Amino acid sequence: MSTKISQAISALRQTLPHAHLVTPEAAEEYQSLNNSYLSGFESDLTPTCIFLPQSKKEVAAFVKTIQPFVGDVQFAIRAAGRQPLPGCANIQDGITVDLRSLKGIDIQDGHVQIAAGELWGSVYEYLEPHGLGVTGGKSTTCGIGGLATQGGLSFYSTREGFICDNVVNFEVVVASGEIINANAEENSDLWVALRGGGNNFGIVTRFDLRTFKQGPMYAGMVWYYKPSFPDQIAALVKELTSPDASVETHLMLSIAYAQVFSNGNDVICLNQLYYTQPIEDPPALAPFTHVQPQRAEMNTMKIQTLVQAATEQSGAGQSMIRCLYMNVSVKADIETLTTGGDIWCEELESVKDAAGLMCSYTLQPYAVSLLESTNAKGGNVLGLDPSSGPIVNVLLLTYWKEKKDDERIIGFMRRALKRIEQNADARGQLVPYIYWNYAFSDQDALRSYGKENVQKLQEVSKKYDPNGMFQTACPGGFKLCI
Structure with a gap:
């Protein structure tokens, strides 16, 4: 020492x-x-x-x-x-x-006050008896901080916007050691900066989020086979670009591979689907729930509570294993997304023998209605605009068991990501935005917000942290490096 x-x-x-x-x-x-x-x-x-x-x-x-x-x-x-x-x-x-x-959850004036040490599962359990919901993590085991300061998505994002857009107040310890509040009326520049700026400005000790009436929803998973994936992408793009697209849906489409699957050496596909009203088999989800052929015994679609839906999502998580994410954003284009999946499958062949391998090519859409919510709720620093049309974030997620496989797993992910980016760029479909939570060390999530937003963040950092404490002494994440 x-x-x-x-x-x-x-x-x-x-x-x-x-x-x-x-x-x-x-x-x-x-x-x-x-x-x-x-x-x-x-x-x-x-x-x-x-x-x-x-x-x-x-x-x-x-x-x-x-x-x-x-x-x-x-x-x-x-x-x-x-x-x-x-x-x-x-x-x-x-x-x-x-x-x-740091624990504690309380409802005040239509907002829920959440201490920074809470998990989303505890928040949902607290709100459920009140008939309320909140834009929070899709898994019960996720913490509040990372998603609420870095642009995460919730089950309700199509309707309500990013999680960070719904934070009405941050209680934060800044570099001086002072405990301050950042909201629309008080330290509003810091409030906006924290909506995407991560750990660059201080330590947030409490998050206050707006609540809304929410009961059970129709949600679950549908498993099917790769030949149907292109049609599912087409259905996704059709829904995103429809002038009457539903704001009640949250959709995630994946190609997945896991050694534990009983499907030999093949990939399998998964739709994780949410309709935030208690309506059985709503028409907006029909193209994704009725895909054929599917693994009927693995279909979990049903009416369930927010707690149940988030618990099901968290069931796929693991701990104390090797795990990495990488991501890229593209426009909602059928050929770009389909070719991206084919590229990922090609690169996957080189690592299928890695012990405990479980990985996916996952599509998470940002609907126009989601992007419109940002400005309506005070703004953030992510650099996304409704005029760019619907966007799809492409997540490459990989779990594996042994440290000895690190180098080749990272190589597989980097090769796949680079080819997916090149394909999207060649088609004119690449979007510069990189989602912080899904970014690897060499992906500069902050710079992907654009020069204007980075400059805004640097100005806020200089104001609340003039000596750059959170730039130098707290090196984790992505730094402004002022």
Whole structure:
């Protein structure tokens, strides 16, 4: 342990004598915490100390205490640790600030106040008896922070916009150690910057989101075969470009491969479908639910609650394995999306023997109605505009077991992504936007927002963090590097 990190931890113990600080000497607790990330890429990192603040005041005390050590000591901010970007929520030989102990959910004036350590599943369970919904993660095990500051999608995004568009207030500890609120009336520049700007400005300790009336929905999964995938893409593009497209749908289409499937060496396709009203088999979903042939025994479409739908989605998640995402955005074009799937399948052949392999080529659409919600709700910094028409985010997701396969799995994903990007660019269908949560280390998500938005973010950073603490001492994620 370096002298400076030792001094920083001693200073924390002196400032917060009852603080929950976990070092490797507390082997069982330390390993339990450090092995609880979604991806082994995060657990590979070994912080010198894991700090679990019990309140926003302890977060503020941490920021003030660490200031004299900036330049010598680095830290990471962890909400739920479900974003697999290496180093995003953990730090080698530094201090990881784990927010899991910040708990609390309350409804005030049509908004739900959510402490940063909560998971979306707890939020949905709290809201369900009130007949309310909120734009939150599609999985119960996702944390609040990553999605609410980085442009994530919810079951309701077609109707309500991005998750970050629905945050009406951020309670945030800025670089001075002051606890402030950022909303439309107070620190509004920071409020907009946090809607996509990630961990560049401070540590958010509470998120206030608007709520809406919500009961059960029609949701589930439909499994089918690759020959039908082009027609499903055509149906997706038709729905997205229709002048009377439904705002009640959320659609995800995938080609998937997993060694555990009982379909030999072949890929299989999956539609994850949501209609946010309690209507059995609505016409808007019919092209996707009635696809034939399908694996009827695996069809889970039914009327279910928000909690049930998010629980089903989280069932596919795993922990303590290798996991990476990469992504690109393209226009809603049939040939571009179909060819992208073919490219992914071709590149997949090189890694099918990797132990525990589970991967997908997944399409998540951004409907025009979603993009229109941004301006109506105060704006964000993502750089997406309704005039660009409907967009489809192409996610390459891969899970595998063994570290020895890292290099070739990353190579497979990079080759596939590069070819998909080149194909889209050649067709004039490439969109520069990269979604932060699905980006790998060499994908510059922030710069994909465009020069104007990056400049806006840099100005906000200089105002609230004039010495660049969150640019240098907190290196995880994507940095503005002012």
